[in-house]
Amino acid sequence: MFDDQLRTRGNVHDEDPSPPAVALDTLALHWQLLVGRERKPIGVRLELRRREDPSGISSADAPPLSSLLDGVLRGFVADDAAPFPNGIVLLAPLDASIDGALARWSAPRNVLLEIPAADLQDETRLRILFESRGQGVRQALRLADAMPTPERLRFFPYLVGPASAARASAIPLLAIGVQTVELADAALAAGVHAVVGWPLGRPYAGQDRELSPSQRAILELVRLIQADAEVRRLEKVFEIEPMLAYLLLTLANSVAFRRGSPTASLRQAVLSIGYQRLVKWLVLLLAIASKDSAMAPLIFTTIVRGYCMENLALACGRNRNEADEAFIVGAFSLLDRITGRPMAPLLAEVGLPQAVVDALVARQGPYVALLDATLSTESGDAQAHVAACASLPAGPDAVNRALLGALAAADAMLALI
Numbered sequence: 001m002f003d004d005q006l007r008t009r010g011n012v013h014d015e016d017p018s019p020p021a022v023a024l025d026t027l028a029l030h031w032q033l034l035v036g037r038e039r040k041p042i043g044v045r046l047e048l049r050r051r052e053d054p055s056g057i058s059s060a061d062a063p064p065l066s067s068l069l070d071g072v073l074r075g076f077v078a079d080d081a082a083p084f085p086n087g088i089v090l091l092a093p094l095d096a097s098i099d100g101a102l103a104r105w106s107a108p109r110n111v112l113l114e115i116p117a118a119d120l121q122d123e124t125r126l127r128i129l130f131e132s133r134g135q136g137v138r139q140a141l142r143l144a145d146a147m148p149t150p151e152r153l154r155f156f157p158y159l160v161g162p163a164s165a166a167r168a169s170a171i172p173l174l175a176i177g178v179q180t181v182e183l184a185d186a187a188l189a190a191g192v193h194a195v196v197g198w199p200l201g202r203p204y205a206g207q208d209r210e211l212s213p214s215q216r217a218i219l220e221l222v223r224l225i226q227a228d229a230e231v232r233r234l235e236k237v238f239e240i241e242p243m244l245a246y247l248l249l250t251l252a253n254s255v256a257f258r259r260g261s262p263t264a265s266l267r268q269a270v271l272s273i274g275y276q277r278l279v280k281w282l283v284l285l286l287a288i289a290s291k292d293s294a295m296a297p298l299i300f301t302t303i304v305r306g307y308c309m310e311n312l313a314l315a316c317g318r319n320r321n322e323a324d325e326a327f328i329v330g331a332f333s334l335l336d337r338i339t340g341r342p343m344a345p346l347l348a349e350v351g352l353p354q355a356v357v358d359a360l361v362a363r364q365g366p367y368v369a370l371l372d373a374t375l376s377t378e379s380g381d382a383q384a385h386v387a388a389c390a391s392l393p394a395g396p397d398a399v400n401r402a403l404l405g406a407l408a409a410a411d412a413m414l415a416l417i
Helices: 065-075 100-104 117-121 123-134 163-167 181-189 213-226 231-240 242-252 266-273 275-289 293-315 320-331 335-339 343-348 354-362 368-379 382-390 396-414
Strands: 027-036 040-050 088-093 111-116 138-142 158-161 173-175 194-196
Touching (some): 027 065, 027 181, 027 293, 027 382, 027 396, 040 065, 040 293, 065 088, 088 158, 100 123, 163 173, 163 181, 181 194, 213 242, 231 242, 231 266, 242 275, 266 275, 275 293, 275 320, 293 320, 293 368, 293 396, 320 354, 368 396
Parallel strands (some): 040 088, 088 111, 111 138, 138 158
Antiparallel strands (some): 027 040, 027 194
């Protein structure tokens, strides 16, 4: 899904930096999608804020920035469920000062460290940043009011700032603060490299739009899986839509699922993938069936939400069935925007569990706390995030790991297309 020129897999570090990584309970994370030309997701931006202690005062002995960054990078692959993301990972510490340990920090090639323009005015920080670049760390400059001199800019492969800054520099710009889809498309057309934080738009509330045959087939497959129907009934639906059958066999023969000889039948494909994992894949198929590449940012967002809710459910002690239902809540949370139909009648056709419907339509029931916590990771409001997570039995470390694991899983899942 990501830019080929930035694809990097493998270990997060070739050698351990000093000091060691820390637990993620000292951070509050906020994520934003990076969307490039033709609305193609090319990575994510992670804002890092230090959490405050109960008295509201930040800890005086807080770990250095390099340790916090390492904690985040290792959090992507902590449970080995998915490889490290392929695309741009833009780390944006908002309230952590640069320290000497950062000069010895290293990161994968596709990781960028966002640096505020004010740091260019401090000679000590400037020296540390220069030494960090010597370790192979790539840096993106977050612009302030004035554009730095060309001599300063030449060290940065990317700039982060308002879309209007694209006219003042030839360096690729990651545009922040874009509030509507129309403005985002205009910014991309005007030459920005990517938009940071794709606007999701409002819930669909217009006239019912007719579903395409493929969309209707996918929703029927979800209904059959929820009803625990026989495999043969699923096969018949796939047989009606050859493209869906092709995609199913492609998935079954991918590295993630292939076991031994190639899978040649629809029945074998369904059995090898399993019903619950097939539901997750159907969310992606729903986007493909729309034949609208503009939906890619929404699809990535729903997959992150689904995996984040699933991870949070397990971290909170919910059972496997509840975790699977939590995934569906997150993954279907933008279904009205993706299909162009109101949520309530759309869900009525699928036959989802009532608790899932209640969460999506009425924002009530056992999954709302998980949904609110997941959505708070997108808001950028630190206080709202803390409040949304306060009711969960899982602590800040578990919340952050749920998000990072979800981002890695969504990246790996879309890479299979």
